[in-house]
Amino acid sequence: MTKLVGSFLVLLGAIFLFSAGLGMLRMPDAFTRIQAGTKASTLGNMLVLIGVAFYHPDWSLKLLIVVYFVLLTNPISSHALGRAAHAIRIPMTRATVTDALRDARDTDRSAS
Amino acid sequence: MRRAFNTLVVALFALLFASIAVTYTEQQTLPQLAAGYVKLIPEELGAPNVITGILLTYRGFDTLGEVAVLFMVAAGLGLVLGDSTRRRDAVPAESGAIVPSTELVRNGAAILFPLISIFAAYIIMNGHLSAGGGFQGGAIIASSVMLLLLANPEYLVDHDFLGVTESLAGVLYVLTGIAGLIFAGGFLDSRMLPLGQFGAFFSAGAIPIISVLLGIKVGCELSVIIDRFRG
Numbered sequence: 447m448t449k450l451v452g453s454f455l456v457l458l459g460a461i462f463l464f465s466a467g468l469g470m471l472r473m474p475d476a477f478t479r480i481q482a483g484t485k486a487s488t489l490g491n492m493l494v495l496i497g498v499a500f501y502h503p504d505w506s507l508k509l510l511i512v513v514y515f516v517l518l519t520n521p522i523s524s525h526a527l528g529r530a531a532h533a534i535r536i537p538m539t540r541a542t543v544t545d546a547l548r549d550a551r552d553t554d555r556s557a558s
Numbered sequence: 559m560r561r562a563f564n565t566l567v568v569a570l571f572a573l574l575f576a577s578i579a580v581t582y583t584e585q586q587t588l589p590q591l592a593a594g595y596v597k598l599i600p601e602e603l604g605a606p607n608v609i610t611g612i613l614l615t616y617r618g619f620d621t622l623g624e625v626a627v628l629f630m631v632a633a634g635l636g637l638v639l640g641d642s643t644r645r646r647d648a649v650p651a652e653s654g655a656i657v658p659s660t661e662l663v664r665n666g667a668a669i670l671f672p673l674i675s676i677f678a679a680y681i682i683m684n685g686h687l688s689a690g691g692g693f694q695g696g697a698i699i700a701s702s703v704m705l706l707l708l709a710n711p712e713y714l715v716d717h718d719f720l721g722v723t724e725s726l727a728g729v730l731y732v733l734t735g736i737a738g739l740i741f742a743g744g745f746l747d748s749r750m751l752p753l754g755q756f757g758a759f760f761s762a763g764a765i766p767i768i769s770v771l772l773g774i775k776v777g778c779e780l781s782v783i784i785d786r787f788r789g
Contacts, residue, residue, distance in 0.1 A: 515673070522666035529660060 452500025459493030462486045474539035476531045484524035491516045603749065605686040605762035613691065614768045618735060618746030624693075625728070625772065628779045635786040659709055667709030674702035682773035686762040692769045696776025703781040707788060715785040724778035731771045734764060 469482025492513050499509045532547055588596060599611035613621055678698035685691030706713050738747035751763045760766065 518666065518670060522662055526659070526663050 448500050452497045455493050455497030455500065457497075459490045459495075459497060462490030462493060466490060474541070476536045477528060477538060477542070480524050480528050480531070484520060488516060488520045491520070603762055603765065605765055607686055607688060607691075610685045610691045610765060610769070611762075614685075614765050614772070615746060618738075618768065621772065622731065622735065622746075625731075625775055625779070628776065629724075629728070632779045632782045632786070635783055639786045659711070663709050667705050671702050671706060674698060674705065678702065678773070678777070682769055683766060685769040686765040692772025693776050695769075695773040696778075697780060699773070699777030700780030700784055704784050707784065711788075715781060717782065717785070720778045720782055724775050724782075727771045727775040727778070731768065731775065734768055734771065738764065 463486065466483050466486035469486060470479050473479040473482050495509045495513050495516075499506045529547075538545070587593070595612060596608055599605055599608045603611045603615055605611040678695045680695075681690040681698060682692055682695030685695070703715065707715070735746040738749075739745050742749045746764075746768065749763050751767075
């Protein structure tokens with residue numbers, strides 16, 4: 447039974463990782479690609495690792511450390527990448543209507 | 559014409575790799591030399607990791623040469639790229655093009671830095687038991703320094719401290735080697751200390767000590783090299 451739960455979690459994680467890969471291929475610009483890749487791969491990684499923990503309960507602590515590491519690094523690195531892409535003015539897709547970061551920077555500049 | 563040529567090249571590569579993949583067979587037994595080392599090292603040196611045993615004891619002198627090469631790379635880069643602190647003063651600070659890193663990035667790096675350092679220490683200290691060792695752990699130390707530099711470009715690396723630490727580790731490495739010459743069979747012979755229980759944390763003679771010295775030395779050297787490239 448625990449193996450069934452573990453397998454299901456790994457499968458679910460694989461589906462999320464697949465959707466991350468699909469998003470990287472199909473999304474129109476850098477920013478949408480980053481958000482598709484980050485969110486889906488963070489969750490997918492965590493689900494796969496938790497699923498493995500059901501298979502090998504004695505690995506749980508190590509897997510927890512790996513989950514912590516993924517949770518810490520993946521969003522921060524994507525955040526930095528996204529900011530960098532915005533700073534060098536990578537063009538956005540036409541469907542994007544708001545740019546909160548630019549608006550915030552403009553208000554900062556006009557205030558000072 | 560060009561397309562046909564490309565197709566031909568790809569087909570030739572496919573043929574080449576296919577022939578390699580088809581004729582490849584997994585070797586079932588170790589070659590004679592490898593089998594000898596696999597048997598000899600756990601018996602003679604008490605180290606489960608055969609590669610570390612070879613690198614740090616049988617070929618310890620060679621490893622010293624490799625570290626010396628790394629040192630020369632760091633020194634040569636210093637000569638060619640110059641003192642990075644001096645050049646940074648020449649660039650006007652308020653150029654406007656530099657966007658400071660956000661709070662998230664700085665704090666994330668501050669949290670990750672000790673974690674990576676602990677991991678590096680683990681890799682170095684377990685060199686004689688599992689995959690790893692001084693060189694690999696030193697590279698991880700340098701990667702944590704690189705993370706700090708990426709998160710905070712104004713971070714100043716203390717070259718004097720790194721240089722002194724690196725030289726000290728190098729001197730101690732050579733002294734350990736000479737101690738091996740005096741108390742055991744040869745330069746860097748790790749059997750000058752008791753082998754201890756096979757597979758325990760403190761075992762395999764002097765290999766953990768040599769590993770630590772090597773890790774410190776490589777970590778300092780690579781950190782200096784990374785900092786030189788910052789410009």
